[in-house]
Amino acid sequence: MSAPIDRPRSHLFYQTRQRRPLLDRGEGVYLYAEDGRRFLDASSGPMVANIGYSNPNVLDAMRRQMDKATFGYRLHFENEPAERLAAMTARRMPEGLDRIFFVSGGSEAVESCLKLARQWAVATGRDSRWKVISRFPSYHGSTLGALAVTGMDVMSRPFEPMMRQMPKIDAPTCYLDRDDLDDEARGLRYAEQLRDKILEEGPESVLAFIVEPIGGASTGALVPPESYLPRIREICDEFGILLILDEVMTGAGRTGRFLGGDHWPAARPDIVAMSKGFAAGYAPLGAMAAHRDLVEPVLDHGGFIHGYTYAGNPLACAAGAAVIEELERLDLIAAAERQGAKLKAELEGLMDRYPFIIDVRGRGLLLAFELGRDRESMAPLPVAMNGFTDLVEDAYARELIIYSRRTRGGLKGEHFMICPPLIVEDAHIGEIVEKLTGALDAFAARHKLPVAD
Numbered sequence: 002m003s004a005p006i007d008r009p010r011s012h013l014f015y016q017t018r019q020r021r022p023l024l025d026r027g028e029g030v031y032l033y034a035e036d037g038r039r040f041l042d043a044s045s046g047p048m049v050a051n052i053g054y055s056n057p058n059v060l061d062a063m064r065r066q067m068d069k070a071t072f073g074y075r076l077h078f079e080n081e082p083a084e085r086l087a088a089m090t091a092r093r094m095p096e097g098l099d100r101i102f103f104v105s106g107g108s109e110a111v112e113s114c115l116k117l118a119r120q121w122a123v124a125t126g127r128d129s130r131w132k133v134i135s136r137f138p139s140y141h142g143s144t145l146g147a148l149a150v151t152g153m154d155v156m157s158r159p160f161e162p163m164m165r166q167m168p169k170i171d172a173p174t175c176y177l178d179r180d181d182l183d184d185e186a187r188g189l190r191y192a193e194q195l196r197d198k199i200l201e202e203g204p205e206s207v208l209a210f211i212v213e214p215i216g217g218a219s220t221g222a223l224v225p226p227e228s229y230l231p232r233i234r235e236i237c238d239e240f241g242i243l244l245i246l247d248e249v250m251t252g253a254g255r256t257g258r259f260l261g262g263d264h265w266p267a268a269r270p271d272i273v274a275m276s277k278g279f280a281a282g283y284a285p286l287g288a289m290a291a292h293r294d295l296v297e298p299v300l301d302h303g304g305f306i307h308g309y310t311y312a313g314n315p316l317a318c319a320a321g322a323a324v325i326e327e328l329e330r331l332d333l334i335a336a337a338e339r340q341g342a343k344l345k346a347e348l349e350g351l352m353d354r355y356p357f358i359i360d361v362r363g364r365g366l367l368l369a370f371e372l373g374r375d376r377e378s379m380a381p382l383p384v385a386m387n388g389f390t391d392l393v394e395d396a397y398a399r400e401l402i403i404y405s406r407r408t409r410g411g412l413k414g415e416h417f418m419i420c421p422p423l424i425v426e427d428a429h430i431g432e433i434v435e436k437l438t439g440a441l442d443a444f445a446a447r448h449k450l451p452v453a454d
Contacts, residue, residue, distance in 0.1 A: 366421060
């Protein structure tokens, strides 16, 4: 386990009282503590650092912009970096999604999607539509609007008196199902829950469905059956509701496509939210991409009643444009698919040694493994075992950073995200697996879990 931190009391606070060493610098896939320790960041922070740390071309682009201007308010000036990044983003979106709205992070991006969808409904005479259906479990952000569509009770319950919870359907956790259906049939069965929920709520009241095309932190890189998202699109079309893809974690190449939804071209979205890898940690940046047919009526109706001070910030947009250029120069989207397949195979190999690893899943370099009692029952480990934090600390003690979440609605079970930067090389994969093996051995010994020879 990690040693206690001996430093003066901090005036900062975050989520807990846990302390960590001071960060000195980042280089490539590594982060260096002030005391000299070198950590391999196998989660890219919270799945952010897609192109690794201290990329010189991105830093040079930011320096050039700093020499010109670091801020210009969008009501007073347009700026070239924002215009250029908007054009670059639009070219990479599905057909028609060529209207871009910049924000500073993922929660802001999702909030913007929800508010644009509602304003489109008002502008086009669909005032009765306001409900946004989402999934349980899911995570879409920490603002009150984003929490309303988040399916994770531990995150939203304290704030329920302050917001209006939105309807939920089940996420397609097919790996837990015990039935005679094949994957295609399971995918269709989960998708039909959306149709049933629309009818239950009243089609005239439903505005949109929001979904991560591949699950993020709430479901641990959950990949739906191939039949799922195309059927979702058909249902949305049947009832005239919008499909919002939350690509905050899956976007910018992490899954082996620019968007996670690009794996299912038939599931064309109406609105997309992006952040995290979009600027890869070099500046706070996110974006909403929306179909022109949604944006134009809103602008005609008096304008988009929404905004953020730093929307379209020139320094952040210069960083974002440079990140996209590096993704292409280094062919990192193809690398995510290639290296992700290698890393996933290594993680699946760990299942032979550790029977308490009950699932490995994901696509590209958005990967996760889940712990449980056994693969027959798929029951989670006892909550009191605290595997959620223990294994992270065992890895951290070995200078390996991994990311954990409770996998069953945020209350029990645990999965661990293994999502290194897209620049990860074969040697790094070997180092990840070696250190993770040591952490799993320590975790198993402490909790008396079986380990195969």
